[in-house]
Amino acid sequence: MSRTYGNFIDGEWTDSQSGETFEVTNPAAAGEVVSVPPASSEADVEAALDAAVAAQDEWASTPGPSRGAVLREAGNNLEARKEEATEVLVREEGKTRSEAGGEVQRAIDIFHYYGAKARDFGGTVKSASAPGKDLYTKHEPLGTVALITPWNYPIAIPVWKLAPALAAGNTAVLKPASEAPGVVSIVLECLDDAGLPAGVANTITGSGSEVGGPLIESERIDGVSFTGSTAVGTMVAETAAVDLKRVQCEMGGKNPTVVMPSADIEAAAETVGVGAFGTTGQSCTATSRAIVHEDVYDEFVAAVSDYAESLVVGDGLDDPDMGPHVSENELSSTLEYIDIGSSEGATLEAGGSRLSGDDYDDGYFVEPTVFSGVENDARIAQEEIFGPVLAVVKTDSFEDALDLANDVDYGLSASIVTQDLSEGKRFVNEVEAGVAKINEKTTGLELHVPFGGYKDSSTNTYREQGDAGLDFFSSVKTIYENY
Known part of the structure; x- marks a missing residue:
């Protein structure tokens, strides 16, 4: 059964002004329509901006503890609807039930975290250089912010942008990805039921050209937070820079795990495998390269190939090990990269094919895939694939492994x-990545510490999550008082 819903503008659910809609289908059963959201246009963007700008002053003047109480209650409301949100996420995006449930729980936790942070979000007092004076800072909201979010984490990423934006006193217009927008409607219902004033948070669905472009270009937007591809993020940053909007873009990745001779190889294969094939490889932090010392290379390739072949692929509602790609385009891209890997001379050790037959024919399923004998300058070792494809690269030393990890x-x-602490310490100090880990998969993030990348993975302006999330959505005013 499909779900029809509207844009959330000024506290009301409304159709697009054109009346047009589009269909979101189940990636495990492409003929099944999951939801029918509005196909919005610039007119809807303007309506959402009217509402957000009108609500600015009142929300900014609302005490932090009161803003936090709304966020905390929204988290409670989402917790009560966790199973519903999980199923919508699975049917729209394709994640396994376990993965989707974990993502919804993360959104709940983020609401609770920023609900608490809003209570003590203030400034600092400094010592003035003369008597009879006070010197201190205060945080002020940017104003109205645009939040543009991807399909691969369709509830966690919207919430980790929206919650700190609201905690800091901003109003927001959120554009979710068209592939999986349904759970965002649940988030807005939870906020509305928690007592969020009309106009403070608004969401509009539609294409990037019809909605995203006008939103970023609007002179009424004071900040833009984007997550998506490097190509699109670069255009977002360039557009926002025209009138000096504050901008934050988190983009692609080509993430390595280095495996050294001291490692437990079975454990290392599982660490890499979970990072490579979890969420069908559709994560910006997915493990895309394993850089393995020659002393354990063959053993590792065998172990990680066995791991890949052991995974059960199927409909996320059945909670298999791996679900489908989100769309036919994403599946086609992954299959194209598998062909490229073979044409470049790499050895296909596991997987490599679209799954067919039985329940696979109507969905976008692919086998978890492992290539060995990959040169680090090969396309499958340099370009983001965004699918369950692992390139295994051989190295002969720690120094070479570090160079290879950074050569992207x-x-x-x-x-x-x-198991060598000096190797681990040196790696995290010298690797060129915004997130560095020892004996852990490249995926998985704590919500109370900063997240962001280096080089083409980020605009390198502001980080997300933790206190850094609040930093992006606020300006610091320094106040001098001579009494």
């Missing part, structure tokens, strides 16, 4: 598996 345009997440 991206710098989002990286890890090393080793």
Whole structure:
């Protein structure tokens, strides 16, 4: 059964002004329509901006503890609807039920975290250089912000942008990805039921050209937070820079895990495998390269190939090990990269094919895929694939492994598996990545610490999550008082 819903503008659910809609289908069963959201246009963007700008002053003047109470209650409301949100996420995006449930729980936790942070979000008092004076800072909201979010984490990323924006006193217009917008409607219902004033948070669905472009270009937007591809993020940053909007873009990754001879190889294969094939490889922090010392290379290739072949692929509602790609385009892109890997001379060790037959024919399923014998300058070792494809690269030393890890345009997440503490410490200090880990998969993030990348993975302006999330959505005013 499909779900029809509207844009959320000024506290009301409304159709697009054109009356047009589009269909979101189940990636495990492409003929099944999951939801029918509005196909919005610039007129809807303007309506959302009217509402957000009108609500600015009142929300900014609302005490932080009161703003936090709304966020906390929204988290409680979402917790009560966790199963519903999980199922919508699975049916729209394709994640397994376990993965989707974990993502919804993360959104709940983020609401609770920023609900608490809003209570003590203030400034600092400094010592003035003369008597009879006070010197202190205060945080002020930017105003109205645009939030543009991707389909691969369709509830966690919208919430980790929206919650700090609201905690800091901003109003917001959120544009979710068209592939999986349904859970965002649940988030807005939870905020509305929590007592969020009309106009403070608004959401509009539609294409990037019809909605995203006008939103970013609007002179009424004071800040833009974007997550998506490097190509699109670069255009977003360039557009926002025209009138000096504050901008934050988190983009692609080509994340390595280095495996050294001291590692437990079975454990290392599982660490890499979970990072490579979890969420169907559709994560910006997914493990895309394993850089493995020659002393354990063959053993590792065998172990990670066995891991890939052991995974059960299927409809996310059945909670298999791996679900489908989100769309036919994403599946086609992954299959194209598999062909490229073979044509470049790499050895296909596991997977490599679209799954067919039985329940697979109507969905976008592909086998978890492992290539060995990959040169680090190969396209499958340099370009973001965004699918369950692992390139295994051989190295002969720690120094060479570190060089190979850094020899890529991206710098989002990286890890090393080793029992040598000096190797681990040196790796996290010298790897060119915004997230560096020892004996952990490249995926998985704590919500209370900063997240962001280096090089082409980020605009390198502001980080997300934790206190850094509040920093982006606020300006610091320094106040001098001579009494």
